[in-house]
Amino acid sequence: MERTANGLDCCSLVKSFTGAAAPVLKNVSLSIRENEFFTLLGPSGCGKTTLLRLIAGLEVQDSGTIDVAGVRVDAMPPFNRPVNTVFQSYAIFPHMTVAQNIAFGLEARRRPRTEIAAKVAQMLSLVRLDGMGNRRPRQLSGGQQQRVALARALANQPKLLLLDEPLSALDLKLRTEMQLELKRIQSELGITFIFVTHDQHEALAMSDRIAVMSNGQILQIGTPQQIYETPANRFVAEFIGETNLMDATRLSQGKFRLASGVVLDAEGSAQDAAIVTLAIRPEHAAITxxxxxxxxxxxxxxxxxxxxxxxxxELDGGLIFRIRETNHDWGAQTASKGARVGVALRPRSVRVLS
Incomplete structure (x- = not known):
């Protein structure tokens, strides 16, 4: 594992809960760079929130280490770690004003009043809530409450900001707007964001890199393009976007035969296995x-x-194959239901999965 000088390094983390049949995290290691927007992506129960809580200090690992900026923190209590968390529920104080919520952490650290006032004003501007400092949470929309929680977490200038599915309670339009806002704020501040989500679209839209998790393990780490275009295995290919999966027999290097007898050229190795799975994204095929x-x-x-x-x-042989085409030419339809068609594949569109 390549270690980082000023980011986060998790090494061989194992975490179990009493009564669970298997560990929630199984020897998880990863390095997150300084100033990176990094996303932990996976289905419910895969271990992503547990990993986030270990980093925050809200859970204790069975074994393994956690370093932040080169300093081991896994023995520190949460309040001593250079980390803040934004939860799904926001957890802002309903009896306080917006400004009081943002100032809470600074007051707990006994910062000077002038410093607190300046930082609150800066945070209000950063999250675009200028002029709303005297409002109560009940006077705010869901999106505005989310911004208050974000401003409060950032006011103490943590080295890591942990975000546990903070957009899941918002409607689609507001969620899309907040994705852009989070990325803007992260870019402006240069703080490392670690974002947890099960939503692949959020992950692809915001992340510098993504770790795809399943069953307590990290299956692949890469940029959004790497994860989408070159999935490491069948789970990643299916979880990130739509894909057509077809079993095939290896004929030679780069050539594979489907059950129907069709021979396809493909990229990848799958450890030179005789029987492989081929993956083709719907937008990488066309009707002909x-x-x-x-x-x-x-x-x-x-x-x-x-x-x-x-x-x-429905291909000859019975397999259902999906093709996605952009509606150009004012939405003209390429083929109608019941038509017999051919499927054209774009160059380098077929991937071999392990």
Whole structure:
């Protein structure tokens, strides 16, 4: 594992809970760089929130170490760690004003009044709540309350800001706006953000890098493009976006035969296994004339999705293959339900999975 000088290093973390059949975290190691927007992504129960709570000091690992900026912190109590957390519930104090909420941590550290006033004003401006310092939480929208929680967590200038699914309670439009706001704030402050979510779209939109987790383990770490375009295994390919998965037999290096007899060129190795899984993203395929394609089938359904159409093609042999095409030319439809079509694959679109 490559260690960081000023970021976060977790080494061989194991965590179990009483009564659980297996550890929640199984020998998890990762390094997060300074000033990075890093996302822990995975389904419910995969261990991502437990990992975040270990970093925050809200849980204690069975074994392993946690370093922040080169200093071991796993023996420190939460209030001594250079870390703050924004929870899903926001947890802002309803009896305090916005300004009092933001100032709470600074007052607990007995900072001078002039410093507190200046920092509160700076935080209000940063989260775009200028002029709202005297409001109570009940007078704010959900998105504004989320901004207050964020400002309070940032006021103490932590080295790491931990965000535990803070956008999940917001509606779709507001959630999208807050994604942009979080990325803007992180870029302006240069603080490392560690964001927990089960939402792949949030992860792809905001992250510098993503760790995909399943069953207490990290399966792949990479940029959004790396995770999406070159998934390490079947779980990552299925969890991040849509994908077509097909079993195939290896013929030679880079050539694979489907059960239907069609031979495809593909990238990847899957440890030179004889039987592999091929992955093709729906947008990496297109509908063409049957005579021009190796894969052919019948359009069984067409879903109109606004900017795109999703075609469900039953290939010869019975496999349902999805094709996503952008609605250009004023939404002209490429093929109708029941039409016999060919499937054209873009170069380097087929991946071999382990």
């Amino acid at each position: 004339e049957p005579r021009n394609a190796g894969m052919r089938g019948i359009v069984r359904d067409v879903a109109y999705l606004g900017a795109d159409r999703l075609y469900y093609v």
